[in-house]
Amino acid sequence: MTYFVVLFLIGFVLGVVAVASNPAPYFAALGLVFAAAGGCGVLVGHGGSFLSLVLFLIYLGGMLVVFAYTAALAAEPYPEAWGDWSVLGYVLLYMVGLLVIGGWLSVDWYINSWVVIDDFGTFSLLRGDFSGVSIIYSFGGGMLIVSGWVLLLSLFVVLELTRGLSRGCLRAV
Amino acid sequence: MTPVHFSFSSAFILALMGLAFHRTHFLSALLCLEGMMLSLFIALSLWSLQLEATTHAATPMLLLAFSACEASAGLALLVATARTHGTDRLQSLNLLQC
Numbered sequence: 001m002t003y004f005v006v007l008f009l010i011g012f013v014l015g016v017v018a019v020a021s022n023p024a025p026y027f028a029a030l031g032l033v034f035a036a037a038g039g040c041g042v043l044v045g046h047g048g049s050f051l052s053l054v055l056f057l058i059y060l061g062g063m064l065v066v067f068a069y070t071a072a073l074a075a076e077p078y079p080e081a082w083g084d085w086s087v088l089g090y091v092l093l094y095m096v097g098l099l100v101i102g103g104w105l106s107v108d109w110y111i112n113s114w115v116v117i118d119d120f121g122t123f124s125l126l127r128g129d130f131s132g133v134s135i136i137y138s139f140g141g142g143m144l145i146v147s148g149w150v151l152l153l154s155l156f157v158v159l160e161l162t163r164g165l166s167r168g169c170l171r172a173v
Numbered sequence: 174m175t176p177v178h179f180s181f182s183s184a185f186i187l188a189l190m191g192l193a194f195h196r197t198h199f200l201s202a203l204l205c206l207e208g209m210m211l212s213l214f215i216a217l218s219l220w221s222l223q224l225e226a227t228t229h230a231a232t233p234m235l236l237l238a239f240s241a242c243e244a245s246a247g248l249a250l251l252v253a254t255a256r257t258h259g260t261d262r263l264q265s266l267n268l269l270q271c
Contacts, residue, residue, distance in 0.1 A: 009180045012215070016184040019208045020191025025200040032204055032211070035184070039215045042177070046222040051233055055214060058237050063244050067204060070248055073255045074200045090194070094187055101183070105174050113176055117223055132221060132230025140231055147238045154242035161249035164256065 001045060002114050008041030013098065021090035024079030025071045029064060036060050046116050050130035177219060184212035199254060199261040203247045210240040 015035025019028045036059055040052040080087050136144050174182070188208035195202040214233045221229040251261055258265040 005177075009177065013180050013184055013187075016187050016208050016212065019201075019204055020187040022191055022194070022196045022198075022201045022205070025198050025204060028201045028204045032208060035208060036211055039211060042215060043218050043222070046219060048218055048222045048230075051218045051222075051230065054234060054237065055211075055218075058241070059211065059214070063207065063241055066244070066248060067200070067207070070251060071200060073251065074198045074261050086196070090191075094190070098183055098187075102179065105179055106176075108174075109176055117225070128225060128227040129218075129222065129230045132227035133234055135228050136231045136234065143231075143235060147235055150242055151238060154245055157242075158245050158249040161246070162252050162256070 001116055005042055005045035005116055006114055008038045008045065010038075011035075012038030012042060014038075017091060017094045017098070018082065020094060021082065021087050023081050023084075023087045024076065025067075025074045026079055027081050029068050029071060032064060032067075033060060036064070047127065048129040050127065050133065177223075181212045181216045181219070184215075185209055188212060195263065197262055197264070199251055199263055202263075203244070203251065206247065207240075207244060210236070210243070214240075 012035050015031050015033075015038055018031025019035065022028065023031075036055060040055050043049070043052040043055070082088060082091055188205045188211075191205035191208070192202055195205070214236055217229070217233040217236055221227065221232065254266070255261050
């Protein structure tokens with residue numbers, strides 16, 4: 001279990017390195033998918049399977065799909081992947097920075113630093129993460145209404161931003 | 174700093190550096206912003222899971238809701254940029270250049 005968590009953590013950080021080195025947006029979205037998959041694996045290893053499901057569903061299935069087809073606006077004839085020297089320079093810079101700082105911090109890590117705290121005492125139907133999320137519907141009712149209102153308002157924000165016909169924003173004329 | 178703490182902190186700082194050192198496309202800067210949001214989601218979820226603070230399990234869900242608003246606003250700006258300037262390359266946003 002600990003070994004899986006270590007592998008998923010490494011996959012998460014490498015995925016974020018793949019995004020941060022700024023290749024063409026097609027490949028950056030792919031790196032973000034791998035980073036989200038690694039992050040979901042870490043959460044599952046720690047016992048938060050509902051939060052991992054929410055991340056996959058909303059983040060990858062909702063937001064990243066929108067980014068993926070918006071990548072059609074960023075089309076270029078020769079997209080730069082991580083093999084191009086301009087992107088590879090950033091990748092090497094970030095990997096060297098990670099290894100240096102990780103090496104400086106890892107003197108305090110021992111074999112039990114990676115062990116996962118999970119509730120193995122009882123096999124209960126109620127896990128901590130989704131029991132906690134259901135608090136939104138009782139004590140967190142105000143925050144539920146506020147976030148619903150914010151989502152509705154952002155819909156109108158998007159409508160105003162992309163209005164066009166010289167009434168939108170970012171007009172060059 | 175435990176290794177898990179180091180991993181999501183370094184993911185946040187890496188995505189922030191990717192946003193700061195943006196190169197050509199506006200969309201890749203927005204994807205770095207999404208990477209920062211992902212690392213914050215992992216951080217808040219691990220806080221709730223490792224400290225067994227179950228009432229804090231709602232915080233990553235609310236973070237996800239607000240980050241969806243932010244992503245939609247960013248993409249609407251991208252579409253508006255592509256509509257007026259013809260491309261989302263950052264070199265074309267040069268009206269204020271002297």
